[in-house]
Structures are given as structure tokens and as C-alpha cells.
Amino acid sequence: MGWDWQTIKHLLMIRKEDYLNSSLLFLYLFLVITSLMIGKSVSTALFISTFGAMQLPYAIIGQTILITILIAGYLRLWRVYQPPVLISSSLLLLGASGVLLWWLLRHHVTGVIPLLYVWGGIFGVVAPVQVWTLGNFIFTTRDARRYFGFIGSGGILGFICGGYFIKKLAPLFGAETLLPSVAVFCCFSALLVQWIWRRNQDRITELQTDSGRDFSLKQSALCIWNSKYLLLITLLVTIASLATKIVDVQFSAITAQFIQDKNEMTAFFGSVITYMGWGAFLLQLLLGGKMLDKLGIGITILVLPLSLLTSTLAALLVTALWTAVLLRLSDQVFKHSIDKSTTELLYLPIPTDVKIQVKSFIDTVILRAGDGLAALLLLLFTNVIPLINRAHPGSISLLNLPIIGLLLYIAFQIRKEYLNALRSGFRNRGLDPHDISHYIAEPATLEELNKYLASPETEEVLYALDILTQGEHREELLLPHLRHLLQHPTAAIRLKALQMLSTFSRDYVVPEAEALLNDSDFAIRAEAARYVYTYSQTDILTRIQSLPDYPDYVIQGGILLNLLQQNRPDNWGVARLILDGMVRNKDEDGKAARIEAARVLGLISLPVKWHCHLVDLMQDDAPDVVRQALDSAGRTQHHDFIPFLLEALADRHTQVAAREALVHFGHRILGTLKDHLSDTSVPAELRNHIPRVLSRIGGQEAVEILLDCLDQKDVALRYKILKALNRLRSSDATLKFDEHKILNPLFAELKQYYRYTQLLVAFNPTAPPMLETGPRRLDLLTTSVLERQDRAMERVFRFLGLLYSHNDIHQAFYGLRSPRPQNRANTVEFLDNLLNPALRKFILPLIDSKVTLGQRARKGRAFWKWKLLTREESLAELLSASNRWLCACAMSAASELEVNGLTALIQQLALSPDSLLSETATWVLHQKTLRPMKEDDFSPVALAGVE
Amino acid sequence: MLTVLEKVMFLRHIPLFSNTRMENLARVASITQEVEFRKGEVIFRNNDPCDAIYFIRHGAVRLHRDDVDIFIVSDNESFGEMEVLSNEPRFVMATALEDVSALKISNEEFFDVLADNISIAQDILRLLVGRIKVLMENSRMSLVFWLKDD
Structure with missing residues (x-):
């Protein structure tokens, strides 16, 4: 594979309209991380060389307290200032304070080194978080998932450059001399923030419709406390922060055992950062985004805990410089690449306003709390409980191993909750x-x-x-x-x-x-x-x-019922006379009596010789009488009536009553219904109503019958069967739906959808990828094909409703039709996580509104090894289609597009017995846009299509 | 004489069918009749039983009560559908303002097609619900402006 620009774009999965946004955010993160690496390496090396590594916990506690206070103020400022103002100002302030600290160090002012360490911590908390916050403002869920991997690579590149910068310059000029460069990078970053914000004003307005930014630390904490999902995210971040901070201290402690000089130590940190950056960069650039896409959040969330577990075990067994490097790599390589992208994704099911409120709180206060807790635990287990030996930094692993175990447990828990959160997010x-x-x-x-x-x-x-x-x-x-x-x-x-x-x-x-x-x-x-x-x-x-004013038919009905209930043959003569009296009057006045007679006949176990009376009433002129007779026939549950009920099922005036009557038979009628449903010689008007009867009867046997008949060529009947199955699925959770019987017709449906895409792209490459609402500007054929696809998509979702939770799929189907882009993106994201890989591969390109028609067609050709169609081949296929409407539209399109090669086929269609086809063909030929064909122009292939 | 395809090409731009799928529209088209009215001709009168919906291909029709104009409808517009859908007598009179060429669907056939093709009825219901939503939204907005003005 050649490494040209197209290949790189494909690997990065960036859309054309988002090249600049992604690149700017990439650059922004690069500058921020480069600055951070310089600041942190210098501050850590100066601190350790001056005070020793085991004093770090004290500095971390001080840092945590100060950061918490500062962040409280920072969150208050969110209420007052617009994000770009606040982000740019804080970057400029951090840069200026870096220059001030450098100046104080040069003048050997006392107490600057702990202050510098705290400054490094604040920089690490504020600056990188701002990049992701800005990214969340301008990208939808789906885009964020796609691009955060690439943007994260900018951070990793920052590691590499920052590390290289430190490694080369620290031994030459001294560690502290690097600090002013941070100010330069911060200034560039502030300018980038302004640019990104201004060029995305419209998009930000569209995506952020409800960002109430009026919140405090207490509100944020309450918000987290009231949500299980947010609580899990908080725990995950806290424990991860705890574990990585302990790893950080362990790395520093082991390094300090082998290197004492501050400049050498800074350079060593630089080298480690460079190698770490290269590893993370390659990992993220080539696998990051795709790993999230392919493995899903469920797997990628376990990567950091597992790598920490491995390196912590290694450091416990061997205390050497290489185990220190391994510790650092296990932490930083994954933390700033896959784990970062994964953690960012965890926030995406949360509504925008809550996300802004909570994410800032978690990324700042909670993260620091994890650091502070790590410092306290280190002091506790070093000074009070002698678990950690100061002379053997490897023993710090004993403290960290249970914490990493807990981290793994929470990661497993959050995997389950992510899907639920997405689900409820778009359901609301x-x-x-x-x-x-x-x-x-x-x-x-x-x-x-x-x-x-x-x-x-x-x-x-x-x-x-x-x-x-x-x-x-x-x-x-x-x-x-x-x-x-x-x-x-x-x-x-x-x-x-x-x-x-x-x-x-x-x-x-x-x-x-x-x-x-x-x-x-x-x-x-x-x-x-x-x-x-x-x-x-x-x-x-x-x-x-003895009571007044009872109509005759009520009394007659009562007598008739009494006589029949006695079941004495000597009563039947009288009963027959009464019945005749009730049904004799065939006009409107006698309708009530006929209805009553039909009703009474359904209340008893009717002797067979009386069946003919009910059959007579089923053929009454008044629909109300017929409906009552059908209902009574159903109540008798006698098989004599089944042919009449099935016949009535095909008549739209009586189909509801016939259906209910058939339902009275229950499972006893399932065999007959199956025979009729699977018999192609039975009229479609009747077959179309059988699925509904089956779904009303219910039970596993009904499900099996419907599944067995699912592979129908008749689209309307297939749709009815699917609807019936969906109804059964939603009404009875205990029913089983054989996946094998569903997958084949589902893939046939998907194949048909992709085939329509091939045809569409061949005759109208500029067609929209999906049916649009609003004024109809498209030609008839394009609209008709898009409508067929729309229906096919509904059927695909009905199939999915049989494989997955019916409610989830129902929500997703309507989520994709939402006018809000964020809702659509969330739905695609939800389905991406819900569907199994085989289905996901086929379905996602069809529902992602950013996939173009051409891309969709390419996918179809790759899936089914189809060749690229010409316009003529496409129209010829449509002319030969079993759907007469598409065929008629294709004739019109052939005429408009002057596709002369199809004239023979159209001339044949002019002789069709189908009036729609023959009149359209005649009309099209009359337009004279097509060249007349001679007799020998008739293509046998084309004629076979007509056959 | 128009083909079904030509009728569909015309009907797809009629607002009543703006949600109707093309295949369904072909079913509707197949039951339409071409009709023509001369200038000044009365198409129906006030309180006449409603018998059909009209879709104007060319020309203009005045819908009025006595001398008061209610509406003027012209190319690609329909009239008479409200009475058909509500099953009430004509509440306006329709007079051709100029020579009119139109398609006509008798209400009985229209309801037969709706009954046989529930998806067409669904399409029309969707359209009507959309119109109600717009009306509700407009009346809400009017109320807001009215309150503000007050």
C-alpha cells in the first residue's frame, strides 16, 4: 500500500470539512503538551534533586489543596466569560507566570522550587483539559469519536518534541532556562483558541442549544452523586489518577536512586518522554481511532489498567532504571493515547450542559483529589504503616497493586453502564x-x-x-x-x-x-x-x-337462547321458527333483530345443522350483521366456519371481525394459517392479513410460523410478517427468536439496499444519500428509489428489533430521523456499540449521514463483489425489475437521459399487458427523445429481463 | 389523455400529497379523471354535496360566498378537499376565473384507495398533523407577541 495523502486521510478517518478543525486542535494540543512536558520535567527534576523523591507526597498534597482553590475560582469564571476568552486568558497567565518563576530562580529567591512544582501541576490540570473541552464544543458525538484519536496524537507528538527539546537543551543551558519557551507556546495556543472558536461559531450555536453554564462545585458534586453513571466515571478517574500518581512517584524514586544531578535528571526525563511519545504516537496514529471503532470502548477501557498491572509487578520484582522506564511507559503511553480518547468518549452520552459542568469538575477537582489521596496513602504506608521501604522504591508496588485491581473492577462496571447511559440519553x-x-x-x-x-x-x-x-x-x-x-x-x-x-x-x-x-x-x-x-x-x-318497553328482538333472542341451551331436539322446531322470525326482515328496520340472532348463535355450542343459519348471516347485506355473525362463528370455534372466516379476512369491510373471530380459535388454527401463509397460490389480500392474526394469537408456535415464512419475495407481505413478529417481541419477553432465521432475510434486505445505491449512483451520481423532506426537486426515478431504500431501512430496523431490545431499536430508528444532528450522531454512536461487528459493518455506512452516496456504493461493491454499473446498465436493470412502478419511472428516465440503448426494451414493454407499463412505454416512445431501433437491435439479454 | 406517470409528475407537487410516496401516488393517479372548465363556469355551489377533490393543472378558480372571495386557487393547487375529508356539504362556491384544466378524484374512489392503502391515509394524516403543529406554534407565537405588546 502506497503512503500517499489519500491513504493517510483514510487511516485518520477525517472528513474534508473537518480537516482544518481537527488540524488546529491537533496543533493546539501539541503546543500545550510540549509546554507541559517542559514545565513538568524541569519542576520535578529541580524538586527531586533538591529535596529527594520521598518528599514528593508533601508537595503533591500542597499542590492538590492549591489547585482545588484555584479551580473553584476557575469554575466561577465560566459563569462570567465566554469559553474562548477564559481559555486564552488562562493560557496567557500560565505562560507569564512561567517567565516570572524563571526570573525568580535566576535570582535565587528562596521557596521558588516548591512553587514551581505546584505551577507545573496547575498547568497539567488546566491546559490539556481545555483542549478537549473546546473539541466537545465543535464536534458531535460521532465526529468526536472519529477525530479525538487523531487530535490525541497531537498531544503525543508534543511528548516527542518536548522530550527531545529537554534532552538536548537541558544539559547545555541548564534545566530552568527552558521555562521561558513555555510562554511562547502558550501565546500561540491562545491565538489558536480564538481562531478555532471564531471559525466554528455557527456549528457551536447549532450543537450547544442548551448550555446553561451557571454551576458551582457543590452543584457539580450533587450532579455526580445523583447519577450512577457519573459516579462510576468519577470513581474511574479518581482511582486511575491515584494509581498513576503512585506510579509517577515510584518512577521518580527509582530514577533518583540512579541519577542525582538536576540537569542529567531533566535530560533523562526528556529521553524517557521522547521514547514514550514515539511509542504512543505510532500506537495512536495507526490504531487509536480504529481501535475504538473496532474493539469498542469495552476493550479499550481495560488497556491502561492492564499495562499498569504489568509494569507495577515488574517494578516489584526488579528495581532498576529499565523498570522505572517501563513504569513510566505503561502509564503515559496509554494514558495520553487510547485511554484518553476512551475516557473522553465516556462523557459523550451525557447532555451537553451536564457534561460541561461535570467534566470540568472531574478533570480538575476529582483528578487532583486522586493525586492528593495518592500522596496521603504514600505517607501513610511509608511513615505510619511500614509497607513501603524508603531504600527500596520497588516496594511501592505493594501499595499500588490492590488499587490497580480496583481500577480494573470499575472499568468492567463502566462498560455495562456506558450503553445504558447512551440509551437513556437519546430516549429522553x-x-x-x-x-x-x-x-x-x-x-x-x-x-x-x-x-x-x-x-x-x-x-x-x-x-x-x-x-x-x-x-x-x-x-x-x-x-x-x-x-x-x-x-x-x-x-x-x-x-x-x-x-x-x-x-x-x-x-x-x-x-x-x-x-x-x-x-x-x-x-x-x-x-x-x-x-x-x-x-x-x-x-x-x-x-x-313483567317489565315494560322491551323490544321484540331482545325477548325473541332470550327465548331462542333458552331453547337452544336446553339442547332438546323437540325444542329446535320452535327455535327455528323464532330464528326465522328474527332474520326474516332483511331491511334496515330488521337489522337489530338479525344482529341479535347472530349474537345468540355465538353464545351456545351450536348443533352442526344450525351452522347454515350463521353462514347465511355472514352473507347478510348489512356489514354490522356480517361482523356479528363472524364474531359468533369465532366463538363457536367450529372448523366448519374457518373457510368463511378466511374469505372474510380478505374483504376490507369484514377483515377486523374475521381476524378477531379467527383469534378465538387460538392455537388450534395455527396449522391452517401456516398453510395459507406459505401457499403462494392464495390471494395476496388474504395472506397479507394472516400475520396479524398470528400475532394476536401469540405464543412460540406463532413465532416459528412467522419466522419460517419471513423469506418472502412479496415485500408487502414480508413487511406484515415483520410487523407481526415485532408485535410479538414487544408483547412477550419470553418468546425466542431464532437468529439464524432472521439473519438471512436481514442480509437480503441490506443487499437490496446496497443494490439500490449502485443503481442510483449509476444513473444519478448527484442524488442525495437519503430521502429528504421538503419540496420535491428530484426526478421521479431518484425519488422512487430513495423511497424504496427508506422502506428497506425500516424493514432492516424491524429485523434488528427481533435481534436486540425492541425498545432500543425503536428509539434508534426515530433517533436517526431526528432533525437535531446531535441526536442523530448519538444514535449512530449507540448502534455502533450495540450491534455485533458483522452487522455493524453493513449497517453503519447506511445510517451515518456523513457517508456519501458514492462511498456507500463503493462499500456495496466491495461487500458483494459487484462491478461498477453504467447508466444504461442501471436503467436496464430497473426496466427489468419486478416492481412495475420503478420500471415505469426508469422508462421516463431513459427518455429524459436519452439512453438509446434501451429503446428495444421499451418497445417490448409497450406490448406489456400491464396498462401502467404499456401506456408509459408508448408515451416515452412518443416523446421521440430516443432513437428508434431496428428489429435486429433487440437484445436477447434485455428481452430476457422483460420475460 | 395523460398517463399515470404524467399525473404523478403533477400530483407530487400538490401540497396534500407532499408526504405521499410515489408508488402510492401512482395508485391515486390511476383513479383521477381529467376535467376542464370554461371561464365563468360554476364548478360547484354552496351546500352542494361534496363529491370530489380537484387539482388544478392550469388556470385559476375563485372560491367565494356570494360576492365575497375566500380564496383564489391556481396551478398546482387543490380545492374541495376540506369538505371531502370532513364529509360536509360545500361551504363555498367554486367558479373558474379562466379556462381551467384539472384532475378530479371522486370522494368515494378516494376513500376506497385510502382504505385499500392505509399508508396513503398515514401520509395524509402526517401532513395534516404537521399543519396542526404549525398552526399551534403560530398561535402560541401570536399569544407570546400579544402578551409582550400588552
């Missing part, structure tokens, strides 16, 4: 996926609905009743409310409650219904009579005959 900004039944089960929602049921407003009570009926487990939820509502002063509510109770499977309220036989409202009395003779064995006829 997206659509809520819970279905209505879930809401009803939720106590707060139920409580709210109870308030409605108790409302004096009739409309509100009826509204609440309507909502409550949507739930899956409505009977037990509704019963107490409905029972109470039977005594409601408003007749409409009493009636609605009783009607709903009539649909229940059991005789819950017979006494209450008997009481309603005397109700003042006619409709309620009729409904009560129906309820009582349906559910009670009492002699309802005698009772209602």
Missing part, C-alpha cells in the same frame, strides 16, 4: 416507544385515568373508558371501575360500562345487570336483559315480560 430526547398497554400498567398512568373516571364530566369518563379498553389485560384492570360506573348518574356511561362488561369472558356483574333491568333508560334495559340471559341461568323471560 426521542419518542417514547411504550405501547398503550404498557402505559395502562404503569401506576402513575392508571392513577391519572382513575381521576378521569371519577370526573363529573361525561366526556372525560367516556374518554378514560376508551383509553382503558386499549390495554391487553383489560378485564382485571377495568372490572372495579366498570362495576362502579354501572351506578353512574349519566345513562351514556352506564350503557358504555355495561356494553364493555358484555364483551368480557365471564359473568362478573350478573346482580348489577339484573338491577339494571329496571333502569329508566331503554337502551340500558335492553343491554341488561342481554347480559342477564347470556350469563345467568335465571328465568329471564318471566322477569322481562
Whole structure:
């Protein structure tokens, strides 16, 4: 592979529009880290050569206290000043104070060296954090993930240059002479900050819509305390800081055993920094960003703890200069490369305002607290508990090993929480996926609905009743409310409650219904009579005959039911006469009686010879009668009715009733449904409704049938099957979905999506990568292909909903359609972490809005070894497509683009029996933009396509 | 005589179908009829039963009550859809201001297509919900300005 600019760009994964931003941040971090290395090396070497390494813990404690005070002030300043002002000012102040300290050292002022050490600490806390903060202002989650690796390499390059600078110049001019150079780098950095901010004003405004910057240390601490995820990040940072600070002291202590001169020591530090920088640079540049992409945060977060564990063990076993170097490398190589990028990524699921508040607090106060704690532990285990031997710095490992163990444990914990945090992050900004039944089960929602049921407003009570009926487990939820509502002063509510109770499977309220036989409202009395003779064995006829105003059909229905329930053949003659009387009147006036007759026939175990009466009612002219007859047929659960129910399923006027009737059969009908669903000779109008029936019946067997039929050529049917599976998945968590049966059709769907991309890029290379909302400026074919892709993408997500959490995928699907770029980026980031590598490889290029159409097409060609299509080949494929609409659009496009090579194919299509194709072909040929073809121009290949 | 493809090319720019997918629009196009009205011709009168939606290809139509103009609709605009969607009699009168060429969908056929293709109904619902949102947002903004002025 040649190392040209394209290759480097590919490795770095930087988009064209972000070259400058990434490069500027790279340079900014480079300058800051170079300055830091110089400042820290000089201050540490001067301190150790003057006071000894084992005095470092005291300096660290002093440094921690001072930094905490300064940071409190710094956070207050965030409230007052704009970020670029504050960052630039603090950089200039740090540079100026470096020059002042150099001047004081030259004049041998007492107490400057501890002050210099503290200054080095403050520089290390403030300056690098500001780079990442600025980066978070200008990049989305997705971009940040992509570029932070590259920007981090700028820091590592700073190590190399800073180290080289120190190594060469410290022995020549003396360590302290290097301090003024820090001021120069700080000035350049301040200018860069201003430039970066100004050129990204629009982007910052777009991304930071809600950055309330009014916070204090206490608020930040409270914010962390109230979030498990933030608490884990804080613990991770604290323990990592603790462990690396102990490693830092151990490194200094071992070095001081072998080197005593301050300039030699500074130069040695410089050498170590240079080698460390080279290692980290190569690691980050070549693997950093990709490692995060490929392995994910779950693996990269373990890199630093494991490297610390290795070097600490080595230092325990051997105290030598090389183990000191190993300690330093294990800490710094990964801390400033992979670990830094990984830790930055941990903050990304957190809302922007919280992130700004908390991150500054963690990166400054908490980080310092870790340092201070490390110093206290070192003093404790050196002076009070003699675990550490001053003469043997290797023994410091005994203190650090348990701490590193704890660090590993927290890293494992945070891996799990990262995904949850991302999930809840975009859930709060997206659509809520819970279905209505879930809401009803939720106590707060139920409580709210109870308030409605108790409302004096009739409309509100009826509204609440309507909502409550949507739930899956409505009977037990509704019963107490409905029972109470039977005594409601408003007749409409009493009636609605009783009607709903009539649909229940059991005789819950017979006494209450008997009481309603005397109700003042006619409709309620009729409904009560129906309820009582349906559910009670009492002699309802005698009772209602003594009561006034009962319609004939209610009495007839009651008598008919009583006669049939006695199951005596000598009654059937009379029953037949009554039934005939009920159904005789075929006009609108007799409709109520026919409905009642159909209802009664569904309430008993009907003798077979009576089935024909129900079948007659299924063919009634009034849809209401047909629907009731279908419902009754379902209640009988007799297989005689199944062909009629299936027939009714294909009719849009009766399909709902037929579906519910089929559902009454339950699992007994699954075999029949499977046969119909998998039989391609069954009309599509019928097959299309079977998945819904299966999903209403539910159970593992229904899942298996649907999965077995998933590999459908008919896109509409495939979609219905998927919807049914999604419904089953969300309603019953115990159901199992065989991954093998899902992956094949899922990949077929993805392949189709990529194929559309190939076709699109061939006939319209300037097409947008995704369907756009707003005015329709694109040509018909481009729009139609993009719409097909849009539908395909929905199906892909429906497949994913079967493999992963249904709610997560539902959220992600809508997250990708959010108008806010940050939401879309967060969703892509979420899916990147959620999907397994095989799926991720195919799906991410399709959902990342920054991947261009051309890049997507290239991916498709690489995945399926497709050749690059010409415009003519693309249109020819569309002309031969099974989709007639795409075919018609392709003819129009061929005419507009004057693709003469397709004339023969279009001439053939003009003879098609399909009117859409023939009229379009004729119209296109009539346009005369295409060259007429002779008979021998007809290509056999093209004609095969038409066939 | 227009082909279905030509009708789709026209209908895709009608706001009522701005969310409708092309394939669905082809189904709608297949049930449209081409109609023409001469200048001054009355297309429907106030309180007439609503029977169709019209989509103007060329020309202009005056929607009015007596002599009061309610709207003037012209190329790529539709009229009559509100009554069809709300199933109410015509509440305005429609008169051709100039020679008009239009596509017409009878309400019965329109509802049949909607019933057979629920996704078209979903597309139209999405459009209507979008319009309601805009109205709500505008009324909220008006209220804010009104309060400020007050």
C-alpha cells in the first residue's frame, strides 16, 4: 500500500470539512503538551534533586489543596466569560507566570522550587483539559469519536518534541532556562483558541442549544452523586489518577536512586518522554481511532489498567532504571493515547450542559483529589504503616497493586453502564416507544385515568373508558371501575360500562345487570336483559315480560337462547321458527333483530345443522350483521366456519371481525394459517392479513410460523410478517427468536439496499444519500428509489428489533430521523456499540449521514463483489425489475437521459399487458427523445429481463 | 389523455400529497379523471354535496360566498378537499376565473384507495398533523407577541 495523502486521510478517518478543525486542535494540543512536558520535567527534576523523591507526597498534597482553590475560582469564571476568552486568558497567565518563576530562580529567591512544582501541576490540570473541552464544543458525538484519536496524537507528538527539546537543551543551558519557551507556546495556543472558536461559531450555536453554564462545585458534586453513571466515571478517574500518581512517584524514586544531578535528571526525563511519545504516537496514529471503532470502548477501557498491572509487578520484582522506564511507559503511553480518547468518549452520552459542568469538575477537582489521596496513602504506608521501604522504591508496588485491581473492577462496571447511559440519553430526547398497554400498567398512568373516571364530566369518563379498553389485560384492570360506573348518574356511561362488561369472558356483574333491568333508560334495559340471559341461568323471560318497553328482538333472542341451551331436539322446531322470525326482515328496520340472532348463535355450542343459519348471516347485506355473525362463528370455534372466516379476512369491510373471530380459535388454527401463509397460490389480500392474526394469537408456535415464512419475495407481505413478529417481541419477553432465521432475510434486505445505491449512483451520481423532506426537486426515478431504500431501512430496523431490545431499536430508528444532528450522531454512536461487528459493518455506512452516496456504493461493491454499473446498465436493470412502478419511472428516465440503448426494451414493454407499463412505454416512445431501433437491435439479454 | 406517470409528475407537487410516496401516488393517479372548465363556469355551489377533490393543472378558480372571495386557487393547487375529508356539504362556491384544466378524484374512489392503502391515509394524516403543529406554534407565537405588546 502506497503512503500517499489519500491513504493517510483514510487511516485518520477525517472528513474534508473537518480537516482544518481537527488540524488546529491537533496543533493546539501539541503546543500545550510540549509546554507541559517542559514545565513538568524541569519542576520535578529541580524538586527531586533538591529535596529527594520521598518528599514528593508533601508537595503533591500542597499542590492538590492549591489547585482545588484555584479551580473553584476557575469554575466561577465560566459563569462570567465566554469559553474562548477564559481559555486564552488562562493560557496567557500560565505562560507569564512561567517567565516570572524563571526570573525568580535566576535570582535565587528562596521557596521558588516548591512553587514551581505546584505551577507545573496547575498547568497539567488546566491546559490539556481545555483542549478537549473546546473539541466537545465543535464536534458531535460521532465526529468526536472519529477525530479525538487523531487530535490525541497531537498531544503525543508534543511528548516527542518536548522530550527531545529537554534532552538536548537541558544539559547545555541548564534545566530552568527552558521555562521561558513555555510562554511562547502558550501565546500561540491562545491565538489558536480564538481562531478555532471564531471559525466554528455557527456549528457551536447549532450543537450547544442548551448550555446553561451557571454551576458551582457543590452543584457539580450533587450532579455526580445523583447519577450512577457519573459516579462510576468519577470513581474511574479518581482511582486511575491515584494509581498513576503512585506510579509517577515510584518512577521518580527509582530514577533518583540512579541519577542525582538536576540537569542529567531533566535530560533523562526528556529521553524517557521522547521514547514514550514515539511509542504512543505510532500506537495512536495507526490504531487509536480504529481501535475504538473496532474493539469498542469495552476493550479499550481495560488497556491502561492492564499495562499498569504489568509494569507495577515488574517494578516489584526488579528495581532498576529499565523498570522505572517501563513504569513510566505503561502509564503515559496509554494514558495520553487510547485511554484518553476512551475516557473522553465516556462523557459523550451525557447532555451537553451536564457534561460541561461535570467534566470540568472531574478533570480538575476529582483528578487532583486522586493525586492528593495518592500522596496521603504514600505517607501513610511509608511513615505510619511500614509497607513501603524508603531504600527500596520497588516496594511501592505493594501499595499500588490492590488499587490497580480496583481500577480494573470499575472499568468492567463502566462498560455495562456506558450503553445504558447512551440509551437513556437519546430516549429522553426521542419518542417514547411504550405501547398503550404498557402505559395502562404503569401506576402513575392508571392513577391519572382513575381521576378521569371519577370526573363529573361525561366526556372525560367516556374518554378514560376508551383509553382503558386499549390495554391487553383489560378485564382485571377495568372490572372495579366498570362495576362502579354501572351506578353512574349519566345513562351514556352506564350503557358504555355495561356494553364493555358484555364483551368480557365471564359473568362478573350478573346482580348489577339484573338491577339494571329496571333502569329508566331503554337502551340500558335492553343491554341488561342481554347480559342477564347470556350469563345467568335465571328465568329471564318471566322477569322481562313483567317489565315494560322491551323490544321484540331482545325477548325473541332470550327465548331462542333458552331453547337452544336446553339442547332438546323437540325444542329446535320452535327455535327455528323464532330464528326465522328474527332474520326474516332483511331491511334496515330488521337489522337489530338479525344482529341479535347472530349474537345468540355465538353464545351456545351450536348443533352442526344450525351452522347454515350463521353462514347465511355472514352473507347478510348489512356489514354490522356480517361482523356479528363472524364474531359468533369465532366463538363457536367450529372448523366448519374457518373457510368463511378466511374469505372474510380478505374483504376490507369484514377483515377486523374475521381476524378477531379467527383469534378465538387460538392455537388450534395455527396449522391452517401456516398453510395459507406459505401457499403462494392464495390471494395476496388474504395472506397479507394472516400475520396479524398470528400475532394476536401469540405464543412460540406463532413465532416459528412467522419466522419460517419471513423469506418472502412479496415485500408487502414480508413487511406484515415483520410487523407481526415485532408485535410479538414487544408483547412477550419470553418468546425466542431464532437468529439464524432472521439473519438471512436481514442480509437480503441490506443487499437490496446496497443494490439500490449502485443503481442510483449509476444513473444519478448527484442524488442525495437519503430521502429528504421538503419540496420535491428530484426526478421521479431518484425519488422512487430513495423511497424504496427508506422502506428497506425500516424493514432492516424491524429485523434488528427481533435481534436486540425492541425498545432500543425503536428509539434508534426515530433517533436517526431526528432533525437535531446531535441526536442523530448519538444514535449512530449507540448502534455502533450495540450491534455485533458483522452487522455493524453493513449497517453503519447506511445510517451515518456523513457517508456519501458514492462511498456507500463503493462499500456495496466491495461487500458483494459487484462491478461498477453504467447508466444504461442501471436503467436496464430497473426496466427489468419486478416492481412495475420503478420500471415505469426508469422508462421516463431513459427518455429524459436519452439512453438509446434501451429503446428495444421499451418497445417490448409497450406490448406489456400491464396498462401502467404499456401506456408509459408508448408515451416515452412518443416523446421521440430516443432513437428508434431496428428489429435486429433487440437484445436477447434485455428481452430476457422483460420475460 | 395523460398517463399515470404524467399525473404523478403533477400530483407530487400538490401540497396534500407532499408526504405521499410515489408508488402510492401512482395508485391515486390511476383513479383521477381529467376535467376542464370554461371561464365563468360554476364548478360547484354552496351546500352542494361534496363529491370530489380537484387539482388544478392550469388556470385559476375563485372560491367565494356570494360576492365575497375566500380564496383564489391556481396551478398546482387543490380545492374541495376540506369538505371531502370532513364529509360536509360545500361551504363555498367554486367558479373558474379562466379556462381551467384539472384532475378530479371522486370522494368515494378516494376513500376506497385510502382504505385499500392505509399508508396513503398515514401520509395524509402526517401532513395534516404537521399543519396542526404549525398552526399551534403560530398561535402560541401570536399569544407570546400579544402578551409582550400588552
